[in-house]
Amino acid sequence: MQTPLFDNGFEAPQQLIAPNDGGDVRLHPQIIDQDSANQFLAELTQTIKWEQRAITVYGKRHLQPRLIAWHGDPGIRYRYSGDTLIAEQWTPALLALRALCERECGVAFNSVLLNRYRDGQDAMGWHADNEIELGDKPVIASVSLGEARRFDLRHKKSREKRSARLPHGSLLVMAGETQVYWEHQIARSRKVVDERINLTFRHIAT
Numbered sequence: 490m491q492t493p494l495f496d497n498g499f500e501a502p503q504q505l506i507a508p509n510d511g512g513d514v515r516l517h518p519q520i521i522d523q524d525s526a527n528q529f530l531a532e533l534t535q536t537i538k539w540e541q542r543a544i545t546v547y548g549k550r551h552l553q554p555r556l557i558a559w560h561g562d563p564g565i566r567y568r569y570s571g572d573t574l575i576a577e578q579w580t581p582a583l584l585a586l587r588a589l590c591e592r593e594c595g596v597a598f599n600s601v602l603l604n605r606y607r608d609g610q611d612a613m614g615w616h617a618d619n620e621i622e623l624g625d626k627p628v629i630a631s632v633s634l635g636e637a638r639r640f641d642l643r644h645k646k647s648r649e650k651r652s653a654r655l656p657h658g659s660l661l662v663m664a665g666e667t668q669v670y671w672e673h674q675i676a677r678s679r680k681v682v683d684e685r686i687n688l689t690f691r692h693i694a695t
């Protein structure tokens with residue numbers, strides 16, 4: 490696989506949320522060149538053991554409307570909504586993407602949650618990534634591959650909304666107090682027909 494290219498300033502990062510708004514969300518629209526992004530998309534589609542898993546919401550079991558996978562350092566667990574995932578090993582593609590995110594964010598990640606949205610009917614509801622294991626002001630690096638989806642942010646108190654399109658080969662970074670004051674979602678869409686893979690690199694306290 491080629492070394493992924495970084496954007497050299499021609500696609501300047503967009504600040505979606507600034508510390509004044511109670512958070513820090515930046516979008517690099519094209520951090521990976523399109524050829525490498527195509528290769529990552531094909532490789533992850535084929536090599537990851539994708540699963541549709543059940544979670545508990547308000548006491549009821551539901552299948553999540555997307556496929557997921559959890560990879561990371563040995564023994565790292567991810568606990569959420571009544572489900573526990575135990576990390577699968579890093580693969581070469583995941584390590585390459587982790588290196589890119591670590592370089593860009595200046596922090597270390599020991600795990601990655603992968604989401605595969607098969608079409609516009611797959612989605613993720615409003616939530617904040619505020620599990621205790623993520624620590625106080627988590628840095629979360631979110632790589633998008635495949636069909637672009639709209640990413641919505643909503644302030645927990647004022648209900649102000651902000652949105653951005655997450656294109657193929659982009660990187661969204663959430664840091665600072667983002668998870669304290671804001672929630673985010675990927676809404677269903679009738680216009681979207683193609684697949685999208687999203688990877689959120691995280692550091693889980695052990």
Ligand SMILES: O=C(O)CCC(=O)C(=O)O
Nearest residue numbers: 602604618631675687689
């Ligand atoms: O698919 C996305 O861009 C969002 C994923 C997300 O919020 C998560 O995995 O917690």
Ligand SMILES: [Mn+2]
Nearest residue numbers: 616617618673
């Ligand atoms: Mn999230």
